[in-house]
Amino acid sequence: MKKIIMAIAASGILILGGxxxxxxxxxxxxxxxxxxxxxxxxxxxxALDQAVYTDERSPGEAKQDKIxxxxxxxxxxxxxxxxxxxxxxxxxxxxxxxxxxYPYDNMIENLNKGETKTGYAYxxxxxxxxxxxxxxxxxxxxxxxxxxxxx
Numbered sequence: 104m105k106k107i108i109m110a111i112a113a114s115g116i117l118i119l120g121g122x123x124x125x126x127x128x129x130x131x132x133x134x135x136x137x138x139x140x141x142x143x144x145x146x147x148x149x150a151l152d153q154a155v156y157t158d159e160r161s162p163g164e165a166k167q168d169k170i171x172x173x174x175x176x177x178x179x180x181x182x183x184x185x186x187x188x189x190x191x192x193x194x195x196x197x198x199x200x201x202x203x204x205y206p207y208d209n210m211i212e213n214l215n216k217g218e219t220k221t222g223y224a225y226x227x228x229x230x231x232x233x234x235x236x237x238x239x240x241x242x243x244x245x246x247x248x249x250x251x252x253x254x
Contacts, residue, residue: 146179147178149176155172156228158170197233210223
């Protein structure tokens with residue numbers, strides 16, 4: 104009788120063990136983003152949100168094949184109001200050639216302490232990607248961003 108009870112118990116454990124499935128917690132997919140993380144340049148927090156070629160042109164300007172438009176979000180980290188001027192950014196192509204600023208609706212904003220604004224910077228592009236953006240702050244520290252391939 105003891106053997107029969109042990110056999111039934113063992114069979115029951117095997118049956119229940121076979122029915123149980125190991126569940127793993129759902130793994131969350133990695134967050135994908137096209138925005139770049141903001142960079143603290145001491146006086147400003149600058150984020151490169153987007154880089155595209157645009158059809159926007161200034162009336163009366165010479166015809167340009169490609170205009171690179173950068174969408175920037177800038178926050179004033181300084182303890183006093185400050186002016187951000189996107190025409191002070193330097194954009195270079197893969198050969199190190201400096202892109203010229205295109206005179207359009209470039210972001211030049213007065214920002215109070217802690218204030219954030221979004222705007223654009225325009226440059227006459229070359230075909231030599233990738234591009235690199237450089238910002239130099241007041242104490243001559245240089246900060247660089249690699250601009251993703253523009254299509």
